[in-house]
Amino acid sequence: MLDAKIPAGSLENKWTDYKGHCKLVNPANKRKLEVIVVGTGLAGASAAATLGELGYKVKAFCFQDSPRRAHSIAAQGGINAAKNYQNDGDSVFRLFYDTIKGGDYRAREANVHRLSEVSGNIIDQCVAQGVPFAREYGGLLSNRSFGGTQVQRTFYAAGQTGQQLLIGAYQGLERQISLGNVTMYSRHEMLDIVMVDGKAQGIIARDLITGKLERHFGHAVLLCTGGYGNVFYLSTNAMGSNVTAAWKAHRKGAAFANPCFTQIHPTCIPVSGDHQSKLTLMSESLRNDGRIWVPLKQGDNRKPTDIPEEERDYYLERRYPAFGNLVPRDVASRAAKERCDAGYGVGTSKQAVYLDYAAAIERYGKIEVSKKGLANATKEEIIVLGKEVVKEKYGNLFDMYQKITGENPYEIPMRIYPAVHYTMGGLWVDYELQTSIKGVYALGEANFSDHGANRLGASALMQGLADGYFVIPYTIGNYLADEIYSKPISTDHPAFVETEKSVSDRIATLKGINGKQSVESFHKRLGKIMWDKCGMARNAQGLTEAIAEIQALKKEFWSDVKIPGGINEMNPELDKANRVADFIELGELMCKDALNRQESCGGHFREEYQTPEGEALRDDANFMYVAAWDYAGDSNWNLQKEPLIYDVIKPSQRNYK
């Protein structure tokens, strides 16, 4: 049975009590304890740096050439914290409440409350590191709004918040490297976990430059390896983001929780053709000021600027007057799909809606005019001034849009469509972030813990840094305090030898298939199945078909994949083949999980379960649980249910009207 190990006591005191009572490791012993951190994005870099500071011997791994390049770097919009600097009624409780509600009541209260409690410390820590957050003229930190909330609690650095936060954590990590507390292995990929007597004792990693396999001992292994959105082939994730590390842990016994909970982000640049290799996000912060609409008339082919105001349907403002364009992501995405499916989509593909800045430009222009006392300003002058304001706020995003589409978003509305963005599911972890394998922890997007069935904007950065800076330094001590008695295991131990052999056998098998189809072509086909049948809307028939199709694809992959190049050299095709093989298995589990969950909640929308207005219809009586899947051999899983108990919040139907 899974035990979430949630401390007793009242919700507000659980974390404080835990910290007051967990076991500690004394400084002399910390030096003898080795911790492996796989992944150095926000979660991993913050964890590795902090554990290094505490005196543990840390080895950190990433597959890019530098920790500074992790996918976290791409986060645009911001990071939440319950600071209430705006005096607009925010509090730890409200952030906690919004996050639980945003997640459609499928997250654990205790974890989310802790997240909310430490959120303020994250901002303080980052400021101390020199993260250049946006500031007001008075010199204090600036905030903006994000979807699913009615307060301004999002801290940001223009459209590059992830970059600035990651650089902060990266610099902290590099400092520990220079002090000799952390050893960094970049261009390395973890390919398996080494288990001895039911505990993790290390990993097998592949040097991506030489292709050599390496054995690394550790008293504990932290997986901070990010999300698995690339199972859909097209997503806003970086090209290299993958599930392999988490999947290897899963196959070694770690339960995989809520795999079907994926987030489809409403505002991304639409697909332009078959050549498309990834999708680009247009930050949610754009919904602060932009208005989303489609023509009132089906198949209206006029230029957007030629469609008069009264012939436009601002469908989010129409359907959700209270939150308008700032409804949560799952709601906004489904609403866009609904309009496009009904024939109101725009652009050549008709799979797009408009995100329009004309009104915002005019509004900001008028503010500038009155600030500058230009009573007789012409409309043109107002527009010029308004564009300047918009440029300062969102310039880099607008430039990015223009580079990709060749269209000028200051003049014509942007075309946007939902795209796969984030995965709420992940390795099951308990309150201490330990997976169901002893000694293996999962942090950041790689775990499942805090976002339920839908993540609110600006909360992934918060979670990654909370896990790395403020949670794991305590919880890992509680485990390692007992490990001081176990001597490091030699990497000649049979467990290392056997695990390395199974990894090298698999690589040899893959390489030896010598088939006809490229890795990329399989990945594309998997993505299409997933998007069509396990994407924004799912139903029992589609999911059943998808499972059969994925099983067939798997067979085909293992008999016809073609991997050029050698094993003992740099070989990006081989790296990719390893990852795609795991994505195929994960895809099947996602469909299985989606099929099992006969309700709609958050990003998981089963067409059979909706309200008359087309909103997600939860079934709390039967599905208020975390679906944690145990691997039981090829295409075989056992389901464990962790009941979700709400002591403080009363689940209700989410209402953003």
Add this chain to the structure above:
Amino acid sequence: MEHKNINLTLKVWRQQSTVSKGEFVTYQVKNISQEMSFLEMFDVLNEQLIQEDKEPIAFDHDCREGICGMCSMYIDGKPHGPWQANTTCQLHMRAFNDGDTITVEPWRAQAFPVLKDLVVDRTSFDRIIQAGGYVSVNTGNAVDGNSLPINKNDADASFAAAMCIGCGACVAACKNSSAMLFLSAKVSHLALLPQGDPERQSRVVNMVAQMDKEGFGACTNTGACEATCPKEISLSNIARLNQEYLLASFTSAE
């Protein structure tokens, strides 16, 4: 936007490993949509090579949205290609015409050895940061974020420098392979903030020393780095670095 499909000739640097000798190999690609990004065009070429039983071209990339700093192609004599303030991954095929011949090479610098084809080793940049590109503050030491107001202009200027993506294009563009623009961006980022103040002298001295040790060349103020930088990191950062360095050497000589 009107889009066309175009045919191109590519001359690409191929090199099996750091120690082997490289050479240019010529390829043809057909029917390339101008809506593709430059790297998507490379994806097409690589798929073509796989089908022809040849080894695909290794190149670095990850985010494909101009922020991770991983992509690094030297295109027709310019790092990241012809567009201003742009990375290779954000370069789109609209920049080229039917029938063009495009030459693609890796970054070339002693401190960035080629690993394979277009992939180079840029860990020297990480080591420069290790020499002092941080504020020495352990987790848990921080005071409230708003207890330290920072003038908005300074904060903005610091951010402008902190936008550097560590791609190394500045080094590739420089005839001396100097890393001054990269280094100065980090020094400026931290020197402009009160948090960076206590360590500003040791930081600049140690980082410059590490840069020299890595084999980057000297800066002769030519400005090719600024012109090529995808994040428009300004040359004024180099002036600030020189100032900081001078100040630090005076003080330490005392």
